[in-house]
Amino acid sequence: MQDSETEISTLGEFGLIDELTKDFKIKNKSTQYGVGDDCAVLDYSHDPKLRTLVTTDVLLEGIHFDLTYTPLKHLGYKAAVVNFSDVYAMNGKPEQITVSLGISKRFTVEHINELYAGILLACNEYGVDLVGGDTSASVTGLIISITCIGKGEEGKIVYRNGARDTDLICVSGDLGAAYMGLQLLEREREAGAGQRDFQPDFAGKEYILERQLKPEARRDVIEELHRLDIQPTAMMDVSDGLSSELLHICKDSNVGCRVYEERIPIDYQTAIMAEELNMNLVTCAMNGGEDYELLFTVPLALHEKAAQMKTAKIIGRITKPELGAYMIDREGNDELPIKAQGWNAFAAR
């Protein structure tokens, strides 16, 4: 530990919480009372159509992140944003988070301040209030558990189970970039192992790195849907990979789907990286995961509006369930079955 570093035990749990939360300001009228009591107190009662949305994500060192190449500030930002993404995926608006941490002995107050600087940035960017949490020592590694609370409107909330035959399938942004960013980081980590002055080569690959290290939640997509008065029939965010999420929607809605390979949105940096690593580009885009894009379906009658969207594009259509889930290749007729090869935290153990 260096001179400028502070052991967490010198502050204790309550001192640490005071230090970490002092820069957070309350922004939402639904937040009546935040950090500092047995519970936060929220007001989700001022409109009878108001609904409360709740989602939670846990991020574990060694499983979900590697601190050798993940800056703590980015990690804090990402840990918050992936929760916001789940609220947008219901056509909602995130308003509060609680942050629970398990912190091993190798972390100092300065480290945790960095992590919180990222959480603060995300909260300010997305207009979300920090309202509580729990902070404890851990035996090993950093543990981050965030719960996000948001608002939705009865009748406007979008589940996974509403897709219907002939609906259009849309996805925002592009896919596979976060996964390629992870491959790049892993490659440079291995190349630099044991070398003191190793400089990783990230030139021209800034986009895929940012997609991995500092993803955004697609609030802009939700805003565009509202502006164009498009009410999706089903929606979810792409965290485990497009294939996996398509199958969730098909299963929950009891439908099938066809997705056009040529319409899968892929950034050129993603394509270049896949080529460098000799990986199949479409497989990466379909199964990479951590894209935090929004996958949604809209009625065929809204085709014209959906085609106008700047933040999303049409990639396929919903079918009757007996037709299964397939991708149509660039030649237009061969059909490849869509399989969930998304990230499985338990398979890798």
Add this chain to the structure above:
Amino acid sequence: MQDSETEISTLGEFGLIDELTKDFKIKNKSTQYGVGDDCAVLDYSHDPKLRTLVTTDVLLEGIHFDLTYTPLKHLGYKAAVVNFSDVYAMNGKPEQITVSLGISKRFTVEHINELYAGILLACNEYGVDLVGGDTSASVTGLIISITCIGKGEEGKIVYRNGARDTDLICVSGDLGAAYMGLQLLEREREAGAGQRDFQPDFAGKEYILERQLKPEARRDVIEELHRLDIQPTAMMDVSDGLSSELLHICKDSNVGCRVYEERIPIDYQTAIMAEELNMNLVTCAMNGGEDYELLFTVPLALHEKAAQMKTAKIIGRITKPELGAYMIDREGNDELPIKAQGWNAFAAR
């Protein structure tokens, strides 16, 4: 691994979640949609005075629990109940929980089923719905992060900051038992270390064991307060020890306090165990922690009602802040300063 044990990877994350959540039934009208989408959807809008309460707790193996003497079912029960306790401590009612787990390789599906059996029991006992969570592998050890959502009523919610000079201080149940239970478990674990057929001696100590392993949240105290029409001015649950919680109320309410040593409620099993271990009984009761009793203050005008309570007793009074926080000993005049020696997860590292 034995024949009857199932590796978690054979089910995968979604299979595991289906298996774990299948026995949970929705009980509250505020729960509109539970497990299975990006978010749970709750309705806290049907009464303009309704408020949403949110609390969260993280329990880490090796820090908060030791599986050599903690049955997984008890652990699941306790992990849920400690969150309910925080909602009752606001004069609220818990209605939903989310459960996030990190699970290392040594745990099987059967282990996690046991943990969930305890969570299910607690949910059924307290009328709470499981509405979501996140389940992941961990590098080492078991990680449990639970968030609880509940309801309160505007004007009836009790914070820590409302205690006023001359208010009576009350506490429910008895104190120090959970801490003595922990000491007993630790003693027997050490006595049995390395002995294959060691039988721990718990005869006559069932109460302190239960207080440690399977604590309850004091819903009955909240019900009695309602029945007697007592609105506390400040309240919190005793998780870190009475001394620590008294100081929280004093600081947040800007008051002092006097507590009578002879009124601190202590069970005889707690007293016997302290004697056996040659520990100071009052110190254990004041600082032991994990009691999950309710500490609250009521206006002096309600003295008669407060004195009638079956679930709680008067242990002292609130004073002006300049009088500080002191305990009055059995002789009635010496005053011992109250200090927070409660459990600090960071000090022990």
